[in-house]
């Protein structure tokens with residue numbers, strides 16, 4: 170049996186075996202997209218290391234389905250470059266970002282969206298008002314990333330809002346910098362997490378320990394000095410005491 174509100178520094182394929190059938194209310198995962206992502210668009214070189222297991226898309230979907238309650242639902246972030254085809258996908262949410270990646274400047278369009286597969290079990294009902302399946306949320310600016318593919322807290326909070334009640338358990342088995350855990354804490358939900366890389370577990374735990382101080386819903390933009398952007402990330406991670414080059 171696993172402890173609640175803890176991120177295990179463990180391969181999730183092994184970790185999931187420790188979870189009972191129908192034991193979590195919601196699953197939000199952002200696995201490596203299987204595209205060997207490594208941005209070359211940092212002025213002074215990319216401070217992050219390549220994402221573990223990003224050479225091939227491996228999602229333990231059946232095992233995740235086993236641990237999800239019959240009243241629960243699962244969200245999976247993925248890229249159009251590696252389509253996620255599964256008959257349990259009921260809908261796909263398109264996350265439209267405020268700007269787009271550089272990539273192949275002469276031979277390709279700029280990519281301005283990511284995809285989230287929505288996979289509800291039969292007895293799941295929405296817990297929020299009914300949103301459309303196109304969501305606009307700002308991405309986190311490169312200077313403020315603690316993880317190369319860190320997701321904005323705002324979009325994770327929307328997923329949590331649509332699918333859980335206070336006290337419910339959310340599973341994220343590719344925790345990265347802990348965005349799902351921090352969002353759960355802000356919203357009074359419980360979580361279970363796995364993350365392969367120790368350095369990201371450490372960052373996630375530091376974010377969690379300071380999460381209340383940095384509840385961005387309470388921060389304001391004051392004249393001339395921005396304290397937090399839409400993504401909930403202060404413009405300078407020094408506020409968190411964490412810099413990407415500490416990874």
Ligand SMILES: C[S@@+](CC[C@H](N)C(=O)[O-])C[C@H]1O[C@@H](n2cnc3c(N)ncnc32)[C@H](O)[C@@H]1O
Nearest residue numbers: 180181199222316319320343345346348364365
């Ligand atoms: C796309 S990132 C998640 C980023 C996260 N959503 C955030 O906001 O920081 C995927 C993470 O999964 C981790 N990972 C890869 N394979 C894993 C596995 N088998 N078990 C647990 N974690 C894994 C990687 O180290 C990486 O940090």
